[in-house]
Structure formats: structure tokens, C-alpha cells
Amino acid sequence: MLRISLRDGEALVINGAMLRSKGRSELVIENKVALLRGREIMTPEEATSTARRLYFATMMAYLGDEPDTHKNQVIDELTLLIPVMDSDEGRAACVRFARLVAEGNYYRGLAACRALIEFEDAVRAPANEAA
Template sequence: MALKINLKPGEKLVINGAVIENGDHRASLLILNKASILRQRDIMQPDEVTTPARRIYFAIMMMYLDADGHAEHYAEFALRSSEFISAISSSEGLDLCLKIGRHVLETNYYQALMTCRKLLEFEAKRLAAAAQPATIADASGA
């Protein structure tokens, strides 16, 4: 079964490591065989790797796109995942980490990335909650 990708003008995607940019008009591509494909919105740049969950996402993305560097990227994924798991106690976060790990072990990297997006949301909520200033009642000990 073919994969149909609709591209907006100027939108980029990566297919098996090749960066492709659409021209001035909408376009459709049919991918007829298995390929590693990421749309521009799913690609994380190195300077965006600023949190623990983003480090996990980036390692998975690199495993997906860079087969030659797989061992190095897998080692990074394993390290970052174990660090993340050690730092959280939430069953929701742990469940997401287990699902991601399962997808990686099955070499289903695209699904691992999509599950890791949920881990990014989980982390963002936790970081936002931690950044909330204490209320006056909390500060006064009431």
C-alpha cells in the first residue's frame, strides 16, 4: 500500500536522509516502498534538544534517519531513557517510556517518535507546573 504525502508550498521532508523541499505549489507524493520519512514538523534540530525528553526524541529520530550511526544513537537513547526513568515516579510517564522502548526494540522508530511526542507533552506539563510561583498562602505556610 502506498503512502500519500501532501506538501504545502515550501514544506520540507526527509526521505532516507535526503532533505526534499517542495516548490511554490501544493504537491502530492506517493511513496511506493518502505522508506524512513519525516515531515518538517517532526524534525528536531540539535539546538532544540534542551530537555531530557527531547534528548530521547532526538536519539530516536537519529536512529530512524541515520542507519550508519545506529549503534551510537541507540547508546544515547538507552542512556537518556534510563536517566529519565530514574528521575520520574509517575505511572503515566513510566508507561510512555516503556511503550517507546518497545517500539525501539521492534525497530518501529516512527511509532516510537509519535509516542515520544506524548512524552514531550508530559514533560512540558511537569516543567510548567514546577515553574509556577508559589501562592501567597503557600509562602506564608497557611
């Protein structure tokens, strides 16, 4: 059993269905579902970099929308991201993410992917400052 409190207007995705709280709400989930809260949800328009596309594909695979297609996209995006990681720590984060996804643990993979987004942003920041 999982108890979730939602603020007014907060989004929630359950098994691919987008819900939005009207007023302050509390839900009790009594069975296993694929669930994402507002801050964990990424729109296609927000998938503007390799790590963000990786997050989006992982999110879609987790929610069960055409999982094989999104699993292939996860592999493709990870293949593009690994060479960009310029530190051992960044490459190790890629390996942690890949292990979680290979085990089918997409939800924890999303958390690991948020770290990859931070690494990618850090790598890109000096390049953007030089431009």
C-alpha cells in the same frame, strides 16, 4: 504505496535527505523508506531537554544516521528520563516507548516520544512557575 501532499515550503526527510516543497506538491512513495514530514523533524538546537534529546536520538536512529551511536543515546536518555516521571502514567509511557524502540519500530517510537515530551513539560511546568 504512500501518497503525500506537501504545502509550499514544507520540509520532508527521506532516508536522511532533506527536501523542501516548492509550491504545493504531491508525491507517491512506491517503496519502503524512512520518511518524516516537517512537523516530525527536530533540529539539534530544539533538543533542549531529556525527552527532546530522546526524540532527536530516536529520529536519527530511524533515519539510519549512525544507528548504533543513536541507539546508545536513546538508552542513556531514557535512563535519565524515567526517574523524572512522577506518575504511573508517565512511567508507563516510558515503557511503551522502550518496547517500540526495542522492536525496531522507531517511527511509532517517535509518536510515543512526543507523549513523553508532554509529560516532561508537565513535570517541569510547576518547577518553572515556582522559580
